[in-house]
Amino acid sequence: MITFIPRDKVSKNWTIIGPILSIFLTVFFGLLIFTFLGYNPLETLYQIFLSPFSRIDRISDIFVKACPLIIVGIGLMLCFRANVWNIGAEGQFIIGTLLAGSFALLFPSIETKFFIFIMIVIGFIGGALWAFIPAILKTKLNVNEILVSLMLVYVAMLFIDFIVRGPLRDPMSFGFPLSKPYPEGAIINKIPFPGIGYLGQLHYGILFIILLIPISWLFVNKTLSGFKINVLGAAPKAAKFAGFKQNTITITVLLISGGLAGVAGVIEVSANIGQLQPEVSFGYGFTAIIVAFLGRLNPVGILFAGIIIATVKLGADNAQMSMGIPKVVTGLFEGILLFFLLTGETLQKYKIKWSKVT
Amino acid sequence: MDALILTIIATSIPLLLAATGELITEKSGVLNLGVEGMMLSGAVGALGAVLWLGNPYFGIIAGALSGIFMASIFSIFTINFMTNQVATGLGLTIFATGLTGLAGAPLVGKTVPSLPKIEIFLLSDIPFVGEILFKQDFIAYLSIAIIIFITYFLKYSKSGIVLRAVGDDHQSAHSVGYPVKKIRWYATCFGGMCAGIGGAYIPLVLTPHWSEGMTAGRGWIALALVVFASWIPWRIIVGALIFGGITIAQLVGQARGWPIPSQILSMMPYLATIVALTMISGRISKNNSVVPASLGKPFFDTQ
Numbered sequence: 001m002i003t004f005i006p007r008d009k010v011s012k013n014w015t016i017i018g019p020i021l022s023i024f025l026t027v028f029f030g031l032l033i034f035t036f037l038g039y040n041p042l043e044t045l046y047q048i049f050l051s052p053f054s055r056i057d058r059i060s061d062i063f064v065k066a067c068p069l070i071i072v073g074i075g076l077m078l079c080f081r082a083n084v085w086n087i088g089a090e091g092q093f094i095i096g097t098l099l100a101g102s103f104a105l106l107f108p109s110i111e112t113k114f115f116i117f118i119m120i121v122i123g124f125i126g127g128a129l130w131a132f133i134p135a136i137l138k139t140k141l142n143v144n145e146i147l148v149s150l151m152l153v154y155v156a157m158l159f160i161d162f163i164v165r166g167p168l169r170d171p172m173s174f175g176f177p178l179s180k181p182y183p184e185g186a187i188i189n190k191i192p193f194p195g196i197g198y199l200g201q202l203h204y205g206i207l208f209i210i211l212l213i214p215i216s217w218l219f220v221n222k223t224l225s226g227f228k229i230n231v232l233g234a235a236p237k238a239a240k241f242a243g244f245k246q247n248t249i250t251i252t253v254l255l256i257s258g259g260l261a262g263v264a265g266v267i268e269v270s271a272n273i274g275q276l277q278p279e280v281s282f283g284y285g286f287t288a289i290i291v292a293f294l295g296r297l298n299p300v301g302i303l304f305a306g307i308i309i310a311t312v313k314l315g316a317d318n319a320q321m322s323m324g325i326p327k328v329v330t331g332l333f334e335g336i337l338l339f340f341l342l343t344g345e346t347l348q349k350y351k352i353k354w355s356k357v358t
Numbered sequence: 359m360d361a362l363i364l365t366i367i368a369t370s371i372p373l374l375l376a377a378t379g380e381l382i383t384e385k386s387g388v389l390n391l392g393v394e395g396m397m398l399s400g401a402v403g404a405l406g407a408v409l410w411l412g413n414p415y416f417g418i419i420a421g422a423l424s425g426i427f428m429a430s431i432f433s434i435f436t437i438n439f440m441t442n443q444v445a446t447g448l449g450l451t452i453f454a455t456g457l458t459g460l461a462g463a464p465l466v467g468k469t470v471p472s473l474p475k476i477e478i479f480l481l482s483d484i485p486f487v488g489e490i491l492f493k494q495d496f497i498a499y500l501s502i503a504i505i506i507f508i509t510y511f512l513k514y515s516k517s518g519i520v521l522r523a524v525g526d527d528h529q530s531a532h533s534v535g536y537p538v539k540k541i542r543w544y545a546t547c548f549g550g551m552c553a554g555i556g557g558a559y560i561p562l563v564l565t566p567h568w569s570e571g572m573t574a575g576r577g578w579i580a581l582a583l584v585v586f587a588s589w590i591p592w593r594i595i596v597g598a599l600i601f602g603g604i605t606i607a608q609l610v611g612q613a614r615g616w617p618i619p620s621q622i623l624s625m626m627p628y629l630a631t632i633v634a635l636t637m638i639s640g641r642i643s644k645n646n647s648v649v650p651a652s653l654g655k656p657f658f659d660t661q
Contacts, residue, residue, distance in 0.1 A: 004440070004658070037460060085444055133632075142643035143635050146391065146444065147582050151628040154575055162621035289448060328459030328570055335453020339431070342441035342449070350440075 004350035011348050018344025019294060019301075023308070026337040033332065039323065047322055048315035048333075057200035058314070064201045064272070066310035068093070070209050071264035072288035073295060073302045074216045075257030081220065081297050082253045083233040088134065088149025089261040090285025091156035092127035096262015097269050098160050099126030101179065101186075101276045105168060108183035115185030119266050120208075127262020128255040130156065135254035139247040145254070153285070161278045168276060179276035188271035205267035209303070212260075217299040229253060261285060287313070290334045293341050309334070360489050362606065367490070367498065368563055370602030372397065372556040372573075375501045376580035377587070377594045379425075379552025382508060384584060386545035387525035387652035391447025392432050394577025395454025396550050399424040400557025402458040405568050408470040408561075417470070417562050418497060418555060425554015428454055429547045437542050440656040455571060465568040473497065473562045497559050504552065509591045521545060525650035528657045538657050553577065575628065582631045586638050588648045597634070604630050 027049065031041040052058050072089050079086040100123035104115070112118070130152060137143035161177070170180040188205045190198045220226040232239040232249050239246060269280050291309050295301030316330045376393050383390050390396075403424030404417035432450050435441045473495040482492040511518040524531045524541045532538045560572060579601060587593035608623040616623070642648060 002438075006658075033457070033460075087448060137632075137636055137639075141636055141640045143632075143639040144582075144585065147578060147585075147635060148632050150578050151575075151582075151631050154628045155625045158621040158625050162619050165621075166619060286452065290452070293445065324463075326459045326463050326570065329456045331452045331454075331456025332460060333456070335449045335451075335456060338445065338449035338452065339435050339441070342445055343435060343439045345442070346440050 003353045003355060004346070005353050006350055007348075014344060014348040015296065018347065019296065019341060022294075022337055022340035022344055025340050026333055029336050030333045039325065043323060044319065044325070047319035047325075048312055050315075051318045052311045052314040060199040060202040062307060062310045062314060063206060064203065065313055066306035067205055067209060067271075068264040068268045068284045069288050069291045069309055070302055070306035071212060071267070072257075072261045072284055073291035073306055074212055074299060075260030076288055076292040077216070077295070077297045077299070077302060078220070078229060078253040079257045080292055081233045082229045082249055083236065084138075084250050084253050085146045086131065086134070086149050086254055086257050087146055087289060088131070088151075088153050088285070089257065089288055090281055090283065091149070091153035092130045092258040092261035093265040093281050093285045094153075094156040094160050095130040096123035096125075096127035096259070097265030097280050098156075098163060098276065099123065099129075100262070100266045101182070101269060102163070102168065104182050104186035105179055105276070108186075110185075112185065115183075116188060116270060119186055119270065120263050123262040123266035124259035125262070127265070128259035130262075131254045131258025132251075135251045138254075139250055160276070160280065164276050164278050170275075177278050181275045182270065186270055187274055188267060190271075201272060203271040205271045208263070208267060213299045213303055220299070225252070261288075287330075287334065290338055293338055360486065362610075363490050366599065366602040366606045367494070368602075369605050370598035371498055371501055372559045372564075372576055373580050373583060373601055374594060374598040375497070375504070375556030375559065376553040376577060377583035377598065378501070378504055378508060378591060379549035379556070380580060381584050381587070381589060381591060381594065382521070382552075383429075383546050383549030384653055385512065385525045385589065385650055386521050386542045387528055387650050387655065387657070388436065388542050388546050388549075389443045389447065389654040390429070390432055390436075390450070390546060390549055391444060391581065392428060392450030392454065392577075393549075393553050393580050394573055394575065395451035396425045396428040396553035397557030397560075397573045397577045397580075398451075398454050398458045398571070399428045400554030401560050401572055402462045402465070402568065403554065404558030405465050405468075405470055405561045406461070409465065409468055414471055414473045414562055415496070417473075417558050418500075421554045421558025421562075422551045423554070425550040425552070425557065426547050427550070428554070429550020430543075432550075433543045433546045436656065437539050437546070440658060443654050443656070451577070459570050462568045462570065467567070469566045470561060472566055473559075495563060497555060497562070500555070505591050505595060512591070522650070525652055528652045528655070532657070532659070539659065542657070553580070556580070579627065579631050582635050585642070586634045588638065588642060589650070590648075600634075601627055601630065 031045055034044045035041045052062055076086060076089060100119040103122050104119055133152060134145040134148040137148055138145040164179055165177045168179045170178055188203050190201060190203050193199055228244045228249055232244060232246060265280060287309060291302055291305045294305035312330055312333055316327050319325045320327050376397055380390065380393055400421035404421040407420030408414050408417040428450060432446060436443045436446050475493050475495055478492040482488045520536055521541060524536060524538050528538050557573060583594055583597045586597045605627050608626045611623050612620045
């Protein structure tokens, strides 16, 4: 029999060991399932976890793939810290992209160097608006934000599909559901490296992350608002007693996370796709939930978590091409990883005691 | 008209089953957000079993077992390892999406025979009503039986009262000597079984082949139905039929060429869920007693 005994204080060791051990256990159990279903475990291991590191351009593509995950993950970090369960980032990503993309397609003649920055702002507003729906329903009418934000994902997917096949469809697209290409100013360029040229798809959008990580770190660790968010999540009664306005905090974290999801969408599409299409997200909004947890709801952790998860995503792409494994298998690893990470959180707070069954 | 009502009933059965199972799980104080994942597992399990063994009834058993398997994973982590229920439930759905994608890959493009209709002697000859109520398949009858059973179980049986006690105040239930963890395990697995059968219904009756993520959010709508029903079993029937009706109405609209874009029509079930939740939640927050008081809270076993 296993029994848990509460620790006097949260174990520092487990904070570090937890995620690392979780990753190893996830790889082990994941491969066990693959073996059970008749795949070669060594080849799977190579394709999913190692092949993304096999070439320099592939390595830079990891950062490209990690970019939207990290941006969305940072936003979700704020929500989860405040115990607000926004699981609809996928929808906020789509609506932010759609609003900014529509702007770019409808007003391409605005000649300004700051075109892409205007798009990013519009993307933020779009995502925040989509997150405002669960926020207002939660705070005014006590409607569960999990279900509302998730339902809005389906609505957003159908809505962008309608826009791209209808009003914004390019008449020259030969029947494909695609918008016109973005104007010049709406494109985020690849970074040229002197002497080497481009490194995979590595683009200037990465700079946004370099800004976002320190700002969000300062926000959660050094500001009063960041402190209030933490208290609300960890000890809601204390927050109430201290007179923190719970509703204001709930709305704020939802708006910021929705906004960041929208920004992630703008950067992703402007850098990698360059036009609107029915599918713009490929599950980034859902995967970012895992990224936020793997990063222990901490900006620097999320940076590393984004890179790790992006590796697996790219590995799964490779595995699909070489082994015919469906892409969705990344979910298998993500789910197992989340289970072990959460168990690690329990072990931070409790000691295990083994005893004989009597 | 008969045909339309029959399709509405068929569409609502997966929702009805999954929501009923989740109701029992939540009554024990466990919030399992993995319903969508358990339904997907039920669907793939049922398809696999029917393709392998040939008889659609094995699909029901396989669906139930797949759901129970997923619910056990959830139980190990949330009940024994005391992990956060919301996050674990999300994890379960993500995990199941991956696992079913992998397990379902070899099934793509294969069709299964559908579950036969069972005519009930004499009753099925009643005009109109007989056609609708007494010429259904086994799962349809089963789901009504389950609703009747749990209504009785929760209200009149001793075990049902213990289950509610565990969900309302796990510490007191524990001090009186009830095995909180064991009861929650059973309740969660019952929820998994119902969601699994509900998921199995999709390939066995609605669309007889596998496609990735074929539950299309039904698990989440089922979760919303539990709130909509204010945790009262018979109200789930009403809610499920309303959602079935909306789903079919938008399909009919698309087929008849209503002047509304098909995507906007397809949004209806999801928008209706938000509207329904909004209408009910305001009332629930005034009368909190319908919500199991320990819902979502991990139980720490002090010995």
